[in-house]
Amino acid sequence: MKILVCISNVPDTTSKINFTDGDTKFDTNGVQFVINPNDEFGLTRAMWFKEKQGATVHIATVGGQSAEPTMRKALAIGADEAIRVNAEPADGYFVAQQLAEVVKNGAYDLVIGGRESIDYNGGMVPGILATLLDMNFVNMCIDLQIDGTNATAVREIDGGKEKIATSLPLVIGCQKGLVDESDLRIPNMRGIMMARKKTLSVVEPIEATVATTDVNFDKPAPKGAVKLVDAANVEELVNLLHNEAKVI
Amino acid sequence: MSVLVYTESDNGSFKKNAFEVASYASEVAKQIGTAVTAISFNSNENEKLGDYGVSKVLNVSSDQLKTFNAKAYARAIVEATKSEDAKVIIVSSSSDTKFLTPIVAAKLGAGYASNVVAAPESTSPFKVKRTVFSNKGFAHTEINTDIKVVGVSNNSFGLVENNTTASIEDFNPVLDDVDFTSKSIEIDKVVGKVTIADADIVVSGGRGLKGPENWEMIEELAEVLGAATACSKPVSDMGWRPHGEHVGQTGKPVASNLYIAIGISGAIQHLAGVSASKTKVVINTDPEAPFFKAADYGIVGDAFEVVPKLIEKLKEFKAQNA
Ligand SMILES: Cc1cc2nc3c(=O)[nH]c(=O)nc-3n(C[C@H](O)[C@H](O)[C@H](O)COP(=O)(O)OP(=O)(O)OC[C@H]3O[C@@H](n4cnc5c(N)ncnc54)[C@H](O)[C@@H]3O)c2cc1C
Numbered sequence: 001m002k003i004l005v006c007i008s009n010v011p012d013t014t015s016k017i018n019f020t021d022g023d024t025k026f027d028t029n030g031v032q033f034v035i036n037p038n039d040e041f042g043l044t045r046a047m048w049f050k051e052k053q054g055a056t057v058h059i060a061t062v063g064g065q066s067a068e069p070t071m072r073k074a075l076a077i078g079a080d081e082a083i084r085v086n087a088e089p090a091d092g093y094f095v096a097q098q099l100a101e102v103v104k105n106g107a108y109d110l111v112i113g114g115r116e117s118i119d120y121n122g123g124m125v126p127g128i129l130a131t132l133l134d135m136n137f138v139n140m141c142i143d144l145q146i147d148g149t150n151a152t153a154v155r156e157i158d159g160g161k162e163k164i165a166t167s168l169p170l171v172i173g174c175q176k177g178l179v180d181e182s183d184l185r186i187p188n189m190r191g192i193m194m195a196r197k198k199t200l201s202v203v204e205p206i207e208a209t210v211a212t213t214d215v216n217f218d219k220p221a222p223k224g225a226v227k228l229v230d231a232a233n234v235e236e237l238v239n240l241l242h243n244e245a246k247v248i
Numbered sequence: 249m250s251v252l253v254y255t256e257s258d259n260g261s262f263k264k265n266a267f268e269v270a271s272y273a274s275e276v277a278k279q280i281g282t283a284v285t286a287i288s289f290n291s292n293e294n295e296k297l298g299d300y301g302v303s304k305v306l307n308v309s310s311d312q313l314k315t316f317n318a319k320a321y322a323r324a325i326v327e328a329t330k331s332e333d334a335k336v337i338i339v340s341s342s343s344d345t346k347f348l349t350p351i352v353a354a355k356l357g358a359g360y361a362s363n364v365v366a367a368p369e370s371t372s373p374f375k376v377k378r379t380v381f382s383n384k385g386f387a388h389t390e391i392n393t394d395i396k397v398v399g400v401s402n403n404s405f406g407l408v409e410n411n412t413t414a415s416i417e418d419f420n421p422v423l424d425d426v427d428f429t430s431k432s433i434e435i436d437k438v439v440g441k442v443t444i445a446d447a448d449i450v451v452s453g454g455r456g457l458k459g460p461e462n463w464e465m466i467e468e469l470a471e472v473l474g475a476a477t478a479c480s481k482p483v484s485d486m487g488w489r490p491h492g493e494h495v496g497q498t499g500k501p502v503a504s505n506l507y508i509a510i511g512i513s514g515a516i517q518h519l520a521g522v523s524a525s526k527t528k529v530v531i532n533t534d535p536e537a538p539f540f541k542a543a544d545y546g547i548v549g550d551a552f553e554v555v556p557k558l559i560e561k562l563k564e565f566k567a568q569n570a
């Protein structure tokens with residue numbers, strides 16, 4: 001089985017978010033970049049397939065050279081090879097078209113992406129990619145079993161979950177639950193050393209549509225101070241929620 | 249030309265978000281000077297959409313589509329878009345909708361803006377405001393394609409009544425076997441409980457509650473309020489509560505009217521996923537807990553004392569206001 005994990009290079013979850021250039025760009029100053037958490041769950045599941053069922057695992061990122069440290073981290077975790085499409089990820093549609101080209105050229109059986117990137121929160125790349133390639137697709141995937149070319153996936157639905165029978169070639173958009181938290185791997189020294197020798201190929205982008213443009217950004221208005229209610233006077237909270245906030 | 253809205257139903261009844269996206273669609277239609285057509289699947293209450301400005305409903309009633317199937321639903325929506333010559337498609341942010349919308353967008357070559365929180369800022373160029381960086385920022389995004397898809401965040405636009413009479417037509421999309429290569433084989437869904445996605449009020453518990461055995465009071469508080477229950481990430485990681493209840497940046501997003509956080513410290517990843525809620529209440533023993541900075545109301549106190557009292561007072565309040 002050949003697996004491609006799509007890795008989005010995103011600001012660490014604790015990052016302070018600021019904008020620059022007249023609020024037209026995300027300010028990367030002082031920001032630490034990491035593997036998108038959803039993609040890390042996917043990569044971890046890919047490593048499980050590799051070890052338990054035999055699979056080759058490649059990763060792909062659409063991004064500039066600055067994405068390479070994050071890609072090396074994915075190699076250190078255990079991916080075999082990395083492909084960088086040398087283009088700024090202009091929007092989800094653009095990224096999906098680039099990744100579709102990578103998938104076509106690499107003849108992957110399983111493509112793992114995340115439910116969403118925690119930067120622009122598009123939640124669309126895996127679904128668009130699957131549709132462009134006419135592959136099966138399961139979103140918000142929290143369990144995946146593969147047996148030959150048959151696949152059984154579980155996806156989260158509002159208020160529960162649904163089990164889906166499908167088949168390879170398959171694209172999933174995965175999220176927390178796909179693997180146990182305790183299975184996530186921190187790269188060790190050996191992994192880091194090996195990652196340096198692994199292939200990271202750079203390919204040029206294909207001509208593609210950019211469907212949306214973020215013209216400018218802003219931040220939510222700062223919050224007013226919290227109104228504290230005494231623990232001995234819980235009734236006051238009920239009053240405030242009813243009369244002031246009008247939510248009950 | 250029209251604005252097409254996908255109105256989601258469950259067992260024949262519309263979900264609350266169906267009326268919210270219909271309201272949004274009707275605002276867009278007003279801005280561009282056209283009318284709203286809705287597409288619904290096996291709904292028994294299509295006429296209700298008229299109350300929110302829908303003038304025509306394409307009703308798909310098909311046994312094959314009784315169970316949600318993303319690819320087949322997407323095909324139907326694409327066909328409706330073409331037959332209505334729709335240029336704007338409005339959808340919600342439910343789990344099912346977030347599954348099918350990228351498929352619709354790809355099939356139509358349409359730009360898709362998700363997590364949109366307000367009516368379009370302009371329609372030419374078509375520009376919307378959406379949340380990015382897990383609610384830490386907003387982007388003002390132009391959709392450049394001929395057909396535009398807008399995913400509206402839960403509870404962001406609200407319900408706007410707009411009395412119209414909706415004509416209801418049967419719509420029979422031509423389905424293809426390739427749409428059914430993925431099959432639902434089991435659905436495991438809590439019944440009779442409010443889900444986080446649909447809830448106006450969410451009651452959430454964290455590690456401060458010490459163990460799963462203490463969730464009875466959380467359940468009870470939720471019941472009194474007609475709320476959904478949720479939890480922080482470690483709580484679901486430890487198996488105290490199911491994964492589906494985990495909220496935050498890597499969990500379910502919460503955009504309720506009221507969010508009550510009990511024994512949750514308010515880590516940045518937790519806040520990122522819940523800050524779209526309108527009113528936030530925190531109950532925590534530690535006055536320094538970061539959540540107090542993000543909350544509207546707070547009680548510094550022990551959950552095991554405060555929550556039972558709160559339940560009691562809410563019951564009294566309900567009795568008086570019944
Ligand atoms: C990549 C990444 C992604 C993450 N994503 C998420 C996410 O999506 N959602 C999420 O929730 N977390 C997420 N986290 C984890 C997050 O950083 C915090 O660890 C987590 O939110 C803490 O959960 P908690 O508030 O329940 O526990 P704690 O931080 O342990 O807080 C418990 C709180 O309970 C209070 N308390 C104790 N006893 C009582 C009592 N008797 N009565 C009242 N209060 C009491 C304490 O004062 C404390 O403030 C993520 C972390 C990482 C690294």
Ligand SMILES: Nc1ncnc2c1ncn2[C@@H]1O[C@H](COP(=O)(O)O)[C@@H](O)[C@H]1O
Binds near residue numbers: 062112115124
């Ligand atoms: N620039 C990118 N390079 C590689 N994969 C990406 C990129 N952007 C998004 N993805 C993948 O698509 C998923 C969803 O991203 P998005 O649609 O941007 O929210 C991510 O979790 C990744 O798996």
